Amino acid sequence: QVQLVESGGGLVQAGNSLRLSCAASGRTFSRLTMGWFRQAPGKEREFVAAINWSGSTILYADSVKGRFAISRDNAKNTVYLQMNSLKPEDTAAYYCATRTVSFARGYSDPAYYNDWGQGTQVTVSS
16 A cells, blocks of 8 residues: 655646645555546546656646646655646646556546545635
8 A cells, every 4th residue: 555645735826837746655656657636626536647657658638738747756756746827727636646557447537546645735716
């Protein structure tokens, strides 16, 4: 099992940036695929981005492509989500999660992710 702790959320104005961090412990982080999801009140959990263990494969939701960037530092057991040009519709709780199966199996489906953090709130004002 992996323990995940997200940080970096906050309140920002539209057009600004935030960088989220997700610190992992409890298992060999460098072997894990990592994903970011978000969930707004009254909505289902939504895939945002994912990165494989080496960083050679990165996937994004269409809604964030070109604005968000996922990266990882295996030496620090941390995955990041750089969020630029934020919009009010990006407002949500953001969660990181681990994944052990291939991206070929529902890369955007939260059911294929294993361990989850507690989330960090991002609020974008217009």
